[in-house]
Amino acid sequence: MAIPTFHWEKSFDGQEYVISNNLEMISYEFIQSSLARKEVYWTGPTISPLETIKTMVVNSCTLGLYKTGDPTSPSKDKARQIGFARIITDYVTIAYLTDVFILPECQGTGLGKWLIARTREIIDSMPELRRSVLLTDQNGKGVKFYERELGMKVFNTGDNGGKVVMMRVNTSS
Numbered sequence: 011m012a013i014p015t016f017h018w019e020k021s022f023d024g025q026e027y028v029i030s031n032n033l034e035m036i037s038y039e040f041i042q043s044s045l046a047r048k049e050v051y052w053t054g055p056t057i058s059p060l061e062t063i064k065t066m067v068v069n070s071c072t073l074g075l076y077k078t079g080d081p082t083s084p085s086k087d088k089a090r091q092i093g094f095a096r097i098i099t100d101y102v103t104i105a106y107l108t109d110v111f112i113l114p115e116c117q118g119t120g121l122g123k124w125l126i127a128r129t130r131e132i133i134d135s136m137p138e139l140r141r142s143v144l145l146t147d148q149n150g151k152g153v154k155f156y157e158r159e160l161g162m163k164v165f166n167t168g169d170n171g172g173k174v175v176m177m178r179v180n181t182s183s
């Protein structure tokens with residue numbers, strides 16, 4: 011089975027946004043620098059080599075979030091990457107959501123909910139999905155956010171270094 015192509019567009023406040031898994035649009039440098047930011051508390055401050063970032067991105071369903079028609083964009087199609095989310099998956103039975111990030115200056119306007127709604131659409135389209143999983147900060151805003159937007163439930167609050175495992179089970183398997 012070929013890897014499916016995902017592409018959504020949305021117009022908001024006179025600005026166009028795109029969510030896509032097109033690898034030709036991805037800025038590996040953007041992902042590299044984002045994962046080293048303090049807001050991305052689950053990775054630590056280390057800057058991973060670009061080759062490592064490429065391997066990570068190519069081997070998962072990486073959704074880039076882009077602002078289009080931005081004249082400050084360095085890319086030729088004028089799409090500027092402002093966020094991303096990754097689903098580690100076989101596209102059939104299992105989906106692990108990780109690395110959800112939007113630039114602070116672009117947060118708080120509904121783009122995060124849009125990004126998560128689209129990841130939900132991808133997860134829900136898997137033909138024999140057994141479960142979807144994620145980890146988030148036990149005391150952060152993520153628990154309520156993922157309960158509401160993804161239908162996740164807290165699975166385990168054991169000793170996970172302040173992280174909580176959340177899961178949505180689709181079958182008894």
Ligand SMILES: CC(C)(COP(=O)(O)OP(=O)(O)OC[C@H]1O[C@@H](n2cnc3c(N)ncnc32)[C@H](O)[C@@H]1OP(=O)(O)O)[C@@H](O)C(=O)NCCC(=O)NCCS
Nearest residue numbers: 049110111112116117118119120121122123146151152155
């Ligand atoms: C999580 C994140 C992508 C949400 O993006 P956003 O554009 O602010 O999201 P929206 O405007 O669509 O929705 C805001 C909702 O996100 C929720 N949220 C979840 N995690 C959040 C976080 N770490 N920081 C801020 N808001 C967060 C808020 O509770 C808010 O819910 P509300 O509308 O009921 O108040 C963004 O805050 C982010 O990149 N945070 C830093 C990285 C991070 O914490 N990622 C998630 C790990 S669980």
